[in-house]
Amino acid sequence: MKLLITGGAGFIGSNFILDRIEKGDKVLNLDKLTYSGNLDNLISVQDNENYSFIQGDIGDKILTQKILSEFRPDAVVNFAAETHVDRSVVDPESFVKTNVLGTSNLLLETLEYWKSLSQEERTRFRFHHISTDEVYGSLGFKDSAFREDTPYAPNSPYSASKASSDHFVRAFHETYGLPTLISNCSNNYGPRQFPEKLIPLMILNAIEGKPLPIYGNGKNIRDWLHVSDHCGAISLMLERAMPGECYNVGGNSEKNNLEVVAAIINVLDQEMPRSDGKSYSEQIHFVKDRPGHDLRYAIDASKIKKDLGWTPKFNFDQGIRETVLWYLKNAEWVKNVKNGNYQDWIKKNYEER
Structure with missing residues (x-):
């Protein structure tokens, strides 16, 4: 396939590109390269003849027109987004x-491109929008997991913006017939994640001897999905899902934040023990909770299993071990990504709590 990937220098997008290049696809990566966009994620394919990169904004009408008309993709996969709730x-x-x-502009330009295709090309084409389970709001400890028909109830500016973009994607399918797909995923983890997110932040703070900041009492629950499993679900949707479909993608791994941090500490205590012989748990530090912090997310992924046969391959213990080891083995990547902007943000978000 010829794939236009937006936001492909980020965490999930870069992992998806590496997977699709390995499968032999031709990929054009459009990324604005804001704070979390990192071309080091794609250094292994930067000279591959099937990969090309353009720095730019999905909100740039002229640029997106030019890329679509010249590259002529079989599908657009939209990872481009601001993603950090804080x-x-x-x-x-x-x-x-x-x-x-940005998403509405990308939809408009994609629609015009799609109209220019032959009937056979239109039938094959897909616009896949990557979204989040956070659009559904917050669950109580005993509530049933989110389903695709769960009403949207976003509680943060981030989730509200993603909910809005989801509605635009759905509207372009219903109004204009654009063959769209939406996937709402749970919390991703794995290699190449920008280190302001919980798991890489805990790994790196631990080995640097810094506090491990945990919001509130640490009891907030998330479902954790390995990024490789997420990429597999996206590929399967591109190949088999009917236009207009929406699927929830989850890892079947509900953990509260304290359990996640304990799992990370367990691996670090084994693989890189502290010089004083104490556990990294000594570094846990509770900080003031963030505003509007949702209590629990949980994904019911039975629809994608039933329709497409997808299930996650990683269990959390296996996935978290491999993730911790990746960060320990990739010190140069860590050094390059932790620039001044990152340090300024960590200070602003945590030290002032």
Whole structure:
């Protein structure tokens, strides 16, 4: 396939590109390269004849027109988004610009491109929008997991912006017939994740002797999905899903934040023990909770299993061990990604709590 991937220098997008290049696809990566976009994620394919990169914004009408008309993709996979809830609390406007206005522009230009295709090409074409389980809001400890028909009830500027973009994608299918797909995933983890997120932040703070900041009492629950499993689900949807479909993608691994941190510490205590012989658990530090912190997310992924035969391959213990080891073995990647902007953000978000 010829794939236009937006936001492909980020965590999930880069893992997806590496997987698709390995499968022999031709990929054009359009990424604005904001704070979490990192071309080091793709250094292994930067000279591959099937890979090309353009720095740019999905909200740039002229650029997206040019790319679509010249590259002529078989599918567009939209990873481009501002994704960190904490940042959305501080700066909601940038989330509206990228996640809502950027997605709507990408849809408009893709629609015009799709109209120019032959009937056979139109039938094969897909616009796949990557979304989140956070659009559904928050669950109680005993509530049933999110289903595809769960009403949207976003509680943060981030999730509100993603909910809006989901609605635009659905509307373009219903109104114009654009063959869209939406996947709502749970919390991803794995290699190449920007280290302001929980798992890489805990790994790196631990080995650097820094506090391990945990919001509130650490009891907030998330379902954890290995990024490789997520990429597999996206590929399967591109190949088999009917236009207009929406699927929840989850890892069947509900853990509260304390359990996640304990799993990381368990691996580190074994693989890189502290010089003083104590456990990294000594570094746990509870901080003031963030505003509007959702209590629990849980995914019912039975629809994608039933329709497409997808199930996650990673269990959490296996996945977290491999993830910790990846960060320990990739010190140069870590060094390059932790620039001044990253350090400024960590100080702003955690030290002021």
